Amino acid sequence: MKYSExxxxxxxxxxxxxGDKVPDTIEKFAKDHQIDSAILHFLRGVDTNSKVVxxxxxxxxxxPRAMVTELLGTSER
Structure with missing residues (x-):
C-alpha cells in the first residue's frame, strides 16, 4: 500500500x-491563480449530452488516453 498525506x-x-465552457473556464482560472493540481466537484449544472473526462x-x-463519458441526464458516474 502507498499513501501520502x-x-x-x-x-x-x-x-x-x-454559456461558459467548463474546460476552458476552469483551465483559465487555474492558470490565472497558479493552480497546478486540484480536486474538482461538480454540483448540478452540467447539461445533458455534456462530455467529461x-x-x-x-x-x-x-x-495516456483520456476516458471520456457523455452525460445523458442525471448521473452519479
Whole structure:
C-alpha cells in the first residue's frame, strides 16, 4: 500500500454562467491563480449530452488516453 498525506490548501468555489465552457473556464482560472493540481466537484449544472473526462483508459500507458463519458441526464458516474 502507498499513501501520502496532504494539508488543505486554498479553496475556490466557482459558479459558471450559462454559456461558459467548463474546460476552458476552469483551465483559465487555474492558470490565472497558479493552480497546478486540484480536486474538482461538480454540483448540478452540467447539461445533458455534456462530455467529461473521468480518468485514463490505461493508467500505465506511456501516452495516456483520456476516458471520456457523455452525460445523458442525471448521473452519479
Amino acid at each position: 496532504a494539508n488543505l490548501g486554498r479553496i475556490f468555489i466557482l459558479r459558471l454562467e450559462h 473521468v480518468g485514463q483508459e490505461d493508467g500505465t500507458a506511456k501516452k
